[in-house]
Amino acid sequence: MLQRNETVPFMKRFITGDEKWINYNKNDHGEKASKRTIGKAGLTHNKLMVFVWWDWKAIIHYELLPSGKTINSGLYCQQVMRLQERSKEKKAGIDEQKWCDFSL
Template sequence: MDCKGEPVPKKAKTVRSAGKVMASVFWDAKGILFIDYLEKGKTINGPYYASLLDQLKQKIQEKRPGLVKKKILFHQDNAPCHKSVIAMEKINELGFELVPHAPYSPDLAPSDFSLFPNLKKFHAGKKYGSDSEVIAATNAYFDELDEKDYRDGIKGLEHRWTKCIQLEGDYVEK
């Protein structure tokens, strides 16, 4: 009881949800090629990203064997680890053709306008007891998407790029 004779309100016991899990998602018009979940306490730097690119090349060979002898168009944003000397050397070594990404244009990254908004809605309000539960739920979410969802995301890049040019570099989504 407090000093006025009223009972003290009970506090609800809360269960902490798992923290954030950093994922690097590599995908194309047919679906997910692979997802890397960053280990807690690690950061993505040039060498780490270059190792992801090696893994991507391997996954392309496994999942898209028809592309092995073709030029791979590769799109990434301008994050420092993506633009590092070691990452750029790896992109050249692997024979990827880098599709340019305008500076300060998050609305031109297909993951940001296509994949991640609905993934965020999927996770909204859910509580996970561990990172492995978050990862399993995320993998299940991507497994349930249709090829059309991925294809539409890639097609959206062309539309947004055209709109960005029309807007003379201004944000597409305002």
């Protein structure tokens, strides 16, 4: 696979993603606030989930989970469709036959 990638760099077309809970304290500002830590992340109500997708070069798309929403298959499919549109915008100059179609 590595030899094939040297002749036709298909690995550069891969997109991967991940999600992460971010805890924050909306009342803290400045340098002193960043030095404090929250003991148990599960006890805070101020959390956001961020979804990030990237390729070998840069971040392609990211989204925050709307407050009060739960991730489910419908929301995830909507995110993937937005990712697809965003990635097509970024890769507009690449030959369409070389681009992976991740239609649902």
